Amino acid sequence: MGTVHARSLDPLPMHGPELGVHADDIDAPEIDHEPKQEVLENKDVVVQRVHIDGLGRTKEDLLTYEIAEVFRAKNLIDVMRRSHEARQKLLRLGIFRKVEVVIDTSRGEDALPNGLDVTFEVTELRRMTGSYNTMVGNNEGSMVLGLKLPNVFGRAEKLTFQFSYGTKETSYGLSLFKPQPGHFERNISVNVYKVTGQFPWSSLRETDRGVSAEVSFPVWKTSQTLKWEGVWRELGCLARTASFAVREESGHSLKSSLSHAMVIDTRNSSILPRRGGLLKIHQELAGYTGGDASFLKEDFEIQLNKTLFWDSVLSTSLWGGLLLPIGEKPTSIADRFYLGGPTSIRGFSMYSMGPQSEGDYLGGEAYWAGGLHLYTPLPFRPGRGGFGDLFRTHFFLNAGNLCNLNYGEGPHAHLKKLAECIRWSYGLGIVLRLGNIARLELNYCIPMGVQSGDRICDGVQFGAGIRFL
DSSP states (O other), X not given: OOOOOOOOOOOOOSSSSOOOOOGGGSOOOOOOOOHHHHHHHHSOOEEEEEEEESOSSSOHHHHHHHHGGGGGOOSHHHHHHHHHHHHHHHHHTTOEEEEEEEEEEOOSTTOOTTEXXXXXXXXXXOSOEEEEEEEEETTEEEEEEEEEEETTTSSSOEEEEEEEEESSEEEEEEEEEEEETTEEEEEEEEEEEEEEEEEGGGTEEEEEEEEXXXXXXXXXXXXXXXXXXXXXXXXXXXXXXXOHHHHHHOEEEEEEEEEEEEEEEOOSOSSSOXXXXXXXXXXXXXXXXXXXXXXXXXXXXXXXXXXXXXXXXEEEEEEEEEEEEOSSSOOOTTTSBOOOSTTSSTTBOTTOOSSEETTEEOOBSEEEEEEEEEEEOOTTOTTTTTGGGGEEEEEEEEEEEEEOOOTTSOHHHHHHHHHSSOEEEEEXXXXXXXXXXXXXXXXXXXXXSOOTTOOBOOEEEEEEESOOO
């Protein structure tokens, strides 16, 4: 009997609205015109055996969950589809460098006339791998050295050590990641870290030493994360000219907090989406598990994207947050919100709006920010179908406000205060997408609604980051 070889397709993205694999998406194999081969095409088949070749330190019971659906296939096309989906699950575990699929007719004494054997040929990653990368954050860059031990205990666990030296911070951390067998979206991670950051807009230097543990799991169409974090924070002045308000907050503090995050993301891309939406809600409660910081912090992010005519995209976004102190102790400068800069309210300097003292920005306990954007192709479409498609023309309108609240006044007074003295800006520019990792913006900005003490960037402004308003 002939042999059918099905080489699976390249990995599909692990997020987004189009995760399904359909029969039309799979290349049909070349089939010899034999009577017995036509039986496999047109009649039911039975998957009798599934083999996994190439295993070393990986435990077989982990992979049983990932390949179980292959046994439920009823015809050849269904076998190919389910085998391809199982391959994606194996690759997603992050323990194999390569996974290939071979589908063959069953052989042996117990072989059925319509029986099939499916073999996954895997190549495991090395026990230890090193990496050197450069990363782009919100208006900053860093060099990252990493050491990874994938599949350290044989069930897709990952131990990672990372050292980062950046333009604004130096950090290192050790983390252990453990997924639940058969449900990779359900996982636990534990982290130990030290992070040092410099914040020149506040003349502040902060060093955090902490430990955290978090659990992630899906619920319906959402991704949920529960986290506990204990961190020893050391605040100091970045310059001798630091204001008295910053000096007053300098010193050591201990924060122990519980937080929850919920995310619904249907965008086709997180960097420059063309369609879909995002809803992100985050809550943090500090003080009830120890420490000297006590507060309730709520913030959210909403984004909607719609493709229009002439390959243009209309995008709207809204951010907001509220920080409520618990007890008589005021909130810390390290916990407040900051606003302004090329990644949020364009036309203003980085985090340089709202409450300030002697030129140092102290952050606010409440904020909101909204954006309306129109992305279009470059005029005359140079480089269409290639490098030119990474660029987009950008027209934007941003608005927002950041302030402190008097909590004895009630919610109506809070809304009134957030609606007063709104900062806003508009302009246009060029956006460059760097894969699905980050993006660069070069904009001409016209800031409006400038308040006393705000620092503006009237004219050309450059921004780099992963999260933009």
